[in-house]
Amino acid sequence: MYIHAVSHYLPTQVVGNEHFTQLNGLSSDWIIERTGILERRKAAPGENTNTMTIEVVKRLMEKTDLTTVDLIVGGTYTPYDTIVSIAHEAQHFLGIADIPTISISTACSSLLNAIEVVEGYFALNKATRALVIVSEHNTLYYNEKDTISGHLWGDGAAALLITKERQNEKDFDVKALITGGAAHTSKATTGVMMKPADGGVTMPHGRDVFINACQYMPKASLQVLEQCGLTLADVDYVLPHQANLRISRNVMNTLGLPEEKLISNIQYYGNTGCAGCAIALSEKWDTFKKGEHIVITVFGGGYSYGAMLVEV
Amino acid sequence: MYIHAVSHYLPTQVVGNEHFTQLNGLSSDWIIERTGILERRKAAPGENTNTMTIEVVKRLMEKTDLTTVDLIVGGTYTPYDTIVSIAHEAQHFLGIADIPTISISTACSSLLNAIEVVEGYFALNKATRALVIVSEHNTLYYNEKDTISGHLWGDGAAALLITKERQNEKDFDVKALITGGAAHTSKATTGVMMKPADGGVTMPHGRDVFINACQYMPKASLQVLEQCGLTLADVDYVLPHQANLRISRNVMNTLGLPEEKLISNIQYYGNTGCAGCAIALSEKWDTFKKGEHIVITVFGGGYSYGAMLVEV
Numbered sequence: 264m265y266i267h268a269v270s271h272y273l274p275t276q277v278v279g280n281e282h283f284t285q286l287n288g289l290s291s292d293w294i295i296e297r298t299g300i301l302e303r304r305k306a307a308p309g310e311n312t313n314t315m316t317i318e319v320v321k322r323l324m325e326k327t328d329l330t331t332v333d334l335i336v337g338g339t340y341t342p343y344d345t346i347v348s349i350a351h352e353a354q355h356f357l358g359i360a361d362i363p364t365i366s367i368s369t370a371c372s373s374l375l376n377a378i379e380v381v382e383g384y385f386a387l388n389k390a391t392r393a394l395v396i397v398s399e400h401n402t403l404y405y406n407e408k409d410t411i412s413g414h415l416w417g418d419g420a421a422a423l424l425i426t427k428e429r430q431n432e433k434d435f436d437v438k439a440l441i442t443g444g445a446a447h448t449s450k451a452t453t454g455v456m457m458k459p460a461d462g463g464v465t466m467p468h469g470r471d472v473f474i475n476a477c478q479y480m481p482k483a484s485l486q487v488l489e490q491c492g493l494t495l496a497d498v499d500y501v502l503p504h505q506a507n508l509r510i511s512r513n514v515m516n517t518l519g520l521p522e523e524k525l526i527s528n529i530q531y532y533g534n535t536g537c538a539g540c541a542i543a544l545s546e547k548w549d550t551f552k553k554g555e556h557i558v559i560t561v562f563g564g565g566y567s568y569g570a571m572l573v574e575v
Numbered sequence: 576m577y578i579h580a581v582s583h584y585l586p587t588q589v590v591g592n593e594h595f596t597q598l599n600g601l602s603s604d605w606i607i608e609r610t611g612i613l614e615r616r617k618a619a620p621g622e623n624t625n626t627m628t629i630e631v632v633k634r635l636m637e638k639t640d641l642t643t644v645d646l647i648v649g650g651t652y653t654p655y656d657t658i659v660s661i662a663h664e665a666q667h668f669l670g671i672a673d674i675p676t677i678s679i680s681t682a683c684s685s686l687l688n689a690i691e692v693v694e695g696y697f698a699l700n701k702a703t704r705a706l707v708i709v710s711e712h713n714t715l716y717y718n719e720k721d722t723i724s725g726h727l728w729g730d731g732a733a734a735l736l737i738t739k740e741r742q743n744e745k746d747f748d749v750k751a752l753i754t755g756g757a758a759h760t761s762k763a764t765t766g767v768m769m770k771p772a773d774g775g776v777t778m779p780h781g782r783d784v785f786i787n788a789c790q791y792m793p794k795a796s797l798q799v800l801e802q803c804g805l806t807l808a809d810v811d812y813v814l815p816h817q818a819n820l821r822i823s824r825n826v827m828n829t830l831g832l833p834e835e836k837l838i839s840n841i842q843y844y845g846n847t848g849c850a851g852c853a854i855a856l857s858e859k860w861d862t863f864k865k866g867e868h869i870v871i872t873v874f875g876g877g878y879s880y881g882a883m884l885v886e887v
Binding site for chain 1 (some may be wrong): 768
């Protein structure tokens with residue numbers, strides 16, 4: 264399984280920390296110290312997960328041919344439409360008939376769960392060229408006046424073409440992928456929630472989310488390395504879910520890896536949910552060098568987690 | 576791949592057609608003539624897709640052992656929580672650590688898409704015993720005063736244990752399963768929608784949904800029969816998505832099969848979304864006879880479709 268191309272989209276409106284200083288009395292220094300976030304993007308009126316889906320599909324079409332896509336998997340927990348999902352919107356835009364089309368939510372972990380669903384379709388020989396879209400519109404459902412989490416969220420989307428066979432030398436090789444869930448833990452179903460009809464995004468137990476994210480992302484990272492017979496010495500970059508710069512640094516510390524190997528965009532985009540890692544991968548795509556190993560690891564609400572080892 | 580056990584749950588409150596006569600001036604005869612629906616169930620205050628998930632899991636535990644479940648896939652387009660999804664809620668309730676846990680939406684087609692995701696995990700050897708939950712809370716998001724679709728919707732849920740290997744002689748054998756999407760058609764993204772933050776469930780182009788459902792369910796049914804080397808003469812029952820009795824009858828007519836072979840519960844539960852077919856399968860489970868062939872076929876908003884051939 265290979266990642267052939269990636270694209271991303273970020274809304275143009277930049278919301279700086281001063282917005283939350285005025286709104287909630289949170290100083291920019293406090294926000295930066297606690298989260299690493301300097302600014303985030305906010306979708307314009309009329310933008311939503313479906314319009315952002317079309318944007319990233321258009322941008323992916325500039326990089327590669329999508330006319331022969333035979334599977335579409337979308338990921339979002341901030342849906343504009345749960346019936347006409349982002350995957351259906353992409354299929355409609357591309358005009359491709361009769362292919363499996365599915366949208367998922369495992370909260371901020373959906374990127375890796377979506378790719379694992381693709382891996383399954385490839386194993387079944389039911390698909391060979393899959394379009395994966397991750398699109399989050401956190402500001403549709405957040406409460407920006409919430410002093411606990413209002414300042415964390417940003418909007419954005421990304422799209423990836425995943426192929427069963429290598430298309431060319433520049434493809435990124437997915438060497439191992441695991442997903443799991445820690446919903447058995449006591450606060451997994453109350454740590455962070457997104458109830459469309461009952462309060463939107465809330466995070467009553469942010470500390471518990473933080474602790475579990477710091478535990479499960481390194482654990483999953485080590486598991487995929489072991490599956491590939493590699494060690495931490497082989498890792499060139501770690502791309503963790505972009506939830507909080509302190510979580511990302513904690514993951515690097517636990518793994519004993521230097522901060523130069525951390526890929527992070529939360530400073531500029533906030534927590535863009537399941538789109539965060541894919542946006543970062545898209546931004547840095549051209550800077551990776553042949554043979555480098557990237558560990559992408561995620562953790563999300565409901566306490567899903569996962570890790571994927573990619574060889575450039 | 577086998578269906579080892581099924582359970583279902585229906586809220587206790589029964590809403591008869593007279594409710595919509597009082598509310599919208601629709602006569603019961605008109606509703607019955609147009610949809611076949613006599614009554615439907617409505618979730619009580621405090622009930623939602625997650626609480627119904629726990630109900631069906633409890634009922635499935637009375638039928639079979641769930642302690643060794645190693646994959647959970649949920650399906651819903653009427654989520655109570657998109658972060659703590661129904662799959663996460665089930666994992667939390669069961670207390671099983673570290674298993675893949677994922678929720679999907681392909682509208683009313685999610686049952687078959689969820690089982691196809693399971694099929695993929697089985698092919699990857701990443702799971703062998705999967706819990707599939709389908710849970711819909713249409714009345715959370717519907718507008719009951721909508722004279723076009725308010726009277727159509729009902730609430731309900733079901734759970735299935737799907738296993739890679741046969742557990743015993745009573746298991747139902749999944750002989751073939753296909754899913755597809757017709758989102759390329761012109762009204763696929765506007766026929767029926769569910770926008771949590773913008774009007775809930777609406778059906779501006781019900782006629783287009785009707786026409787495409789009548790076209791794609793027979794087509795998909797014939798495809799799974801062909802994959803198995805079977806013909807329509809081998810079909811004992813057809814269980815179509817429970818959207819409208821006229822659609823179900825149209826599907827039977829197109830296939831040239833008599834109405835005795837139609838399984839239908841829409842009369843009593845309305846359109847319970849992706850849960851409808853699984854509820855019907857659960858209700859009739861003990862009445863099927865060894866060797867019988869059931870075609871389960873679905874069509875949903877965003878114009879996903881699918882068919883599955885099951886041998887009892």
